[in-house]
Amino acid sequence: MAKPVKISGRQELAGVVDSIDLAPEHPGHFKITIKSSWIARNALPGQFIHVLPPSGAELLRRPFSIMSADTDTDEVTFLYRVIGEGTQLLASVRSRDVLDCIGPLGNGFPVDYERPAIIAGGGVGIPPLVFLASKFIDAGYPGENIRVFLGARDQQTLVCTDDLNKLGIEPVIATEDGSVGVEGFVTDAMTQSEPYATDSIVYACGPIPMLAAISKWSADRKLTCYVSLENKLGCGIGACLGCSIPVREPDSSIHYERVCCDGPAFDASRVAFDLM
Amino acid sequence: MKAMVPEATSRFPLLKTKLGPLELETPLIAASGTFGYGSEFENLTDLDCFGAVTLKAVSIEPRTGNPYPRIVETPSGMLNCIGLENPGIDVFLNEILPESIKLGVPLIANLVGDRIEDYVSLARVLDEQDSLVALEINGSCPNVDHGFMSFAADPVILGELVSGVRAATSKPVISKLSPNVTDIIPLARSAVNAGSDILNLGNTFLGMSISTDTWKSRLSRDYAGLSGRAIRPLALRIVHQVASSVDIPIIGTGGIYETADAVEFLIAGATGLGAGTVNFIQPNRVREICDGINDYLAERNLAIQDLIGAYRGPAEGEM
Ligand SMILES: Cc1cc2nc3c(=O)[nH]c(=O)nc-3n(C[C@H](O)[C@H](O)[C@H](O)COP(=O)(O)O)c2cc1C
Ligand code: FES
Numbered sequence: 001m002a003k004p005v006k007i008s009g010r011q012e013l014a015g016v017v018d019s020i021d022l023a024p025e026h027p028g029h030f031k032i033t034i035k036s037s038w039i040a041r042n043a044l045p046g047q048f049i050h051v052l053p054p055s056g057a058e059l060l061r062r063p064f065s066i067m068s069a070d071t072d073t074d075e076v077t078f079l080y081r082v083i084g085e086g087t088q089l090l091a092s093v094r095s096r097d098v099l100d101c102i103g104p105l106g107n108g109f110p111v112d113y114e115r116p117a118i119i120a121g122g123g124v125g126i127p128p129l130v131f132l133a134s135k136f137i138d139a140g141y142p143g144e145n146i147r148v149f150l151g152a153r154d155q156q157t158l159v160c161t162d163d164l165n166k167l168g169i170e171p172v173i174a175t176e177d178g179s180v181g182v183e184g185f186v187t188d189a190m191t192q193s194e195p196y197a198t199d200s201i202v203y204a205c206g207p208i209p210m211l212a213a214i215s216k217w218s219a220d221r222k223l224t225c226y227v228s229l230e231n232k233l234g235c236g237i238g239a240c241l242g243c244s245i246p247v248r249e250p251d252s253s254i255h256y257e258r259v260c261c262d263g264p265a266f267d268a269s270r271v272a273f274d275l276m
Numbered sequence: 277m278k279a280m281v282p283e284a285t286s287r288f289p290l291l292k293t294k295l296g297p298l299e300l301e302t303p304l305i306a307a308s309g310t311f312g313y314g315s316e317f318e319n320l321t322d323l324d325c326f327g328a329v330t331l332k333a334v335s336i337e338p339r340t341g342n343p344y345p346r347i348v349e350t351p352s353g354m355l356n357c358i359g360l361e362n363p364g365i366d367v368f369l370n371e372i373l374p375e376s377i378k379l380g381v382p383l384i385a386n387l388v389g390d391r392i393e394d395y396v397s398l399a400r401v402l403d404e405q406d407s408l409v410a411l412e413i414n415g416s417c418p419n420v421d422h423g424f425m426s427f428a429a430d431p432v433i434l435g436e437l438v439s440g441v442r443a444a445t446s447k448p449v450i451s452k453l454s455p456n457v458t459d460i461i462p463l464a465r466s467a468v469n470a471g472s473d474i475l476n477l478g479n480t481f482l483g484m485s486i487s488t489d490t491w492k493s494r495l496s497r498d499y500a501g502l503s504g505r506a507i508r509p510l511a512l513r514i515v516h517q518v519a520s521s522v523d524i525p526i527i528g529t530g531g532i533y534e535t536a537d538a539v540e541f542l543i544a545g546a547t548g549l550g551a552g553t554v555n556f557i558q559p560n561r562v563r564e565i566c567d568g569i570n571d572y573l574a575e576r577n578l579a580i581q582d583l584i585g586a587y588r589g590p591a592e593g594e595m
Contacts, residue, residue, distance in 0.1 A: 002361060004313040004375060011320055011559065058505060058533055058557055060349050102320065102559075234347050234354065235556045237320070239312030241332075241358045242347035255340050256361060276344050 005238040005261045009050070009105040012036045016097045017075055026159050029124075030091050031067075031079045032099070039076045039103045043069035045132035046108030046205070046228045046265040049078065050236035052100040053086040054093055062086045063233050063260070065205065066104060067127035067160075068134065079127040079159060105236055109203050109226050109265045113139040116200040118223070120186050120214050122151035125206030126160045128228060132203055133169055143168025147193065151186025151210060155179050186210060187217045201226065204268070212273035225268035231259040238262075246272035287324055288566050290573045291580060295525040295548050296473040298410050298448045300327030300382065303542070303569075303580070304562050307529050307552030308333055308386035308412065308452075309358065310503075313376045320559035325566040327548070328382040331372075333414055335388045336397060338364035343496040348485050353504025353531070354553060355483050357497040360388050360417070365401060373405060382409040384450065390420040392427075392440050399444035412450040413441055413472075416479045428454040428479075431466035438470035450527065452476035455507075455514055464518045476527040476550060477514050481507050504553040505531040512544050519545025519585055533561070535568025542569075545585040 014034035022029040039049060043066045050061040064078035082091050093099065109132060117136055121129045129148065136146050148171040152158035158180060164171050173181030174189035182189045186206075202225035204214040211227045218225035234242035237260065244256035245263075247270045254272060257263065286292070291302040301324070308330040311317060323329070341361025348355050362368070376383055385402050389395045399411055415428030415437065422430070427437050438451055451467035453460060455478045464475055480501025485494040511530025519526055528541035529550025538549050554561050573580060 003363065003367075004315045004372065007316060007319055009319070052557065058352070060354060060556055100558075232345065232347055232349070234356070235310070235312070235316070237312075237316045239316040239332075240310060240347070240356070240556065241341060241361050242356055244341065244346060244358075244361070245344050256344070 002238070002241055002244070002256075002258060007105060007237045007261065008042060009103045009237070010038050011100070011102045012038055013098050014039070014076070014101050016093055016095050016099055018095045019093045021091075022159065026156055028082045029079065029159055030082070031077060032090070032093060033075050033077045034099055034101065035074050036076055036101065037074040039066075039101065040069045040074045041071050043076060043104040044108035045111065045135055046128055047104040047106050048264065049076070049101045049103030050105055050233065051090070053089040054097065054099065055089055057085070057089055059086045059089070060234065061102070061236060062090070063105075063236060065125075065128035065228070067131055069131070079124065081124050102236060106260055106264045107262070109228065111135065111203075112201055113141070116145070116197045118147050118149070118190070118196060118200050118202045120149040120151075120190060120202060120204045122186055122206035122210050123157055124159070125204075125210070125228070125230065126150055128205050129203065130160050130163045130167075133164060134167055137167050144170070147196075148172070149174070149186050149189050149193070151175075151189070151206070153177065185213060187213045190217060196221070196223070198222070202268075204228070208273070208276055211268070212276075215268035215271065215273060219269060226265050227268045227271060228264045229259050229266060229271070230264070233260050236260045246275040248272040288570055290570050291566060293327055293547060293580065295527070296448060298474065300548070302327040302566050303547065303549045304538075304566060305384070305527060305548050305550050306330055306555065306562070307550040308414065310552035310555050313372050314379045314381060314383070315375055317555065317559055318379060322563055323379055323381045325563040326381055328384050328409055329376075329379070330384040330386050330412055330550075331376060332362055333360045333386045333388040334362050334365055334368045334398065335360065336365050336394050338362065338367070345495055348494040350483065350485055350502065351506060353502055353506035355485055355495060355500035355502055356480070357495050357500040365398060369401070369405070373407065377407040383407055384410045384412050386412045386414050386452070387441070388414045388417045390417070392437050395437060396440040396444045399441045403445040403447060408447060410448040410450050410474070411441065411445055412452050412476060413438060414452050414479070416452070416454040426454055426456070428463060429457055431462045434463055435466040435470040438467045438472050442471035448473040450474040450476050453478045455479065455510065456482045460514055460518060461521050464522050468522045468524050472524065474525050474527060474548070475518065475522065476529055477511065477518055478529060481510060503530070505533050507531045508533075508537060512540055515541060515546050516544040516587060532565070533557075535565050535572065538565050538569055539572055539583065542580070542583040543585070543587050545587065547584050
């Protein structure tokens with residue numbers, strides 16, 4: 001049951017280094033780089049920053065997963081798709097503007113660098129997986145040993161493949177329209193690439209139906225799976241209980257845990273996807 | 277009935293506020309359910325700008341709250357159906373309150389229950405907690421003994437609730453009313469007659485949001501509570517209506533986002549100012565509002581009491 005948490009995030013007025021419109025390859029997608037030494041130095045894969053949509057609109061903050069955090073340059077990058085008023089306003093940001101961010105927030109993936117990683121996701125769930133993959137590379141994993149699977153509706157929503165290639169990672173891709181890679185869902189691509197070491201850990205981020213499928217896929221194979229959930233947030237710091245998702249305990253009782261501070265990364269076997 | 281206010285150096289000397297028996301350093305009060313247990317905000321703002329922090333609602337038994345999804349943003353505000361999730365009075369007393377006390381800011385408990393007896397038992401237990409400067413009755417809960425109608429919808433039942441709590445505690449009692457009634461005046465009068473020291477006006481307005489894709493609610497309930505800037509003119513009107521009909525202090529709550537909003541509520545007749553949703557947007561804003569009211573008063577050479585209820589009536593053809 002929700003208890004107060006001490007947050008490690010701080011409020012930062014971060015200078016915008018650049019904001020890149022990813023059209024025409026990815027219409028409606030933008031990548032923003034900000035400068036914040038606090039966030040860059042403390043960020044972990046799966047954590048997010050809570051960004052105030054600019055120009056005084058007084059909208060709620062929007063959470064964005066961290067895509068990269070460079071401790072040399074203090075630069076932090078996130079990638080998003082324009083879906084509403086807040087992200088629309090964010091799309092108007094230019095370099096040298098200032099973004100009001102609170103971060104880093106939430107619990108990232110509990111990463112085990114000793115065990116083989118299966119990294120899977122889709123949509124704007126891909127950027128935090130790039131951050132995760134880069135940490136595996138930093139930890140000395142050769143790129144060809146990190147197995148990354150990306151699912152997308154079509155090529156336009158298939159972001160970050162270049163960023164993965166730069167890390168020396170060749171992701172296996174599934175698109176629903178078959179325009180790139182395997183035709184079907186990300187789990188189809190994962191099945192086609194079997195077998196996996198039995199001690200592999202699945203790390204996933206993406207839309208909820210995809211995470212539900214990856215969670216089931218992992219459970220069927222008795223693989224540990226961590227999912228990073230996206231949800232609407234109010235406060236982002238555990239105070240409003242607005243972001244809670246259902247969790248099922250071994251005795252099948254249901255309670256609610258907060259995406260913003262108990263997650264966003266959860267052990268997938270605990271998440272009651274059937275109630276979401 | 278003297279309230280316990282921790283000794284503090286006065287950062288906002290002009291903002292000292294007296295809500296009947298409750299003396300606060302500033303009129304700004306964090307609204308229940310929007311500020312957690314206070315410690316969540318410790319790294320993000322100076323808590324000493326808050327005259328008091330109202331903690332998340334507490335009930336006798338733990339409550340799991342409503343299913344997913346619980347919030348959605350709406351024009352200039354948000355809808356929530358959290359469902360009063362809380363770990364119950366035992367965990368509240370043993371694990372939560374001791375942590376909140378360390379913040380050094382005056383605390384108010386927000387009481388919820390299914391029946392009047394629940395509130396009364398809570399009040400009895402919480403009365404022993406020196407760190408609490410007041411107890412707030414959340415009257416918006418459904419009353420199990422009366423067809424789940426809200427306690428704050430019937431003057432007789434509200435009166436019984438408030439007198440029950442009044443008898444169980446020597447601390448200042450705040451009655452937080454629901455705006456979802458046809459006429460709030462009889463309810464406000466009933467709370468006053470039953471011994472309430474302060475009124476909080478008020479809680480969220482019932483609203484609704486439907487997905488045009490699924491034709492279902494965007495939330496796990498049909499209706500949910502609307503808060504934020506969207507409700508400010510409504511809450512302001514209620515504060516003004518009630519302030520002209522009762523003579524106990526009022527906490528005005530609803531969509532206070534900036535200094536001018538706060539000043540408006542004071543002029544309409546509020547003595548205290550509840551701030552909720554704004555804390556999500558800008559955890560620092562309440563501090564800015566305190567600075568802002570301070571400057572407003574200093575520039576005009578006014579005391580805060582000069583503003584309270586100083587409304588001058590309709591505009592008269594001024595262009
Ligand atoms: C997420 C959320 C949770 C709330 N929980 C409570 C609660 O537990 N008890 C209560 O009396 N009011 C609760 N409220 C109502 C607020 O205390 C406040 O009355 C209302 O939000 C209007 O103020 P605002 O517009 O400044 O947010 C809650 C409001 C929100 C947005
Ligand atoms: S967003 Fe407020 S508790 Fe998670």
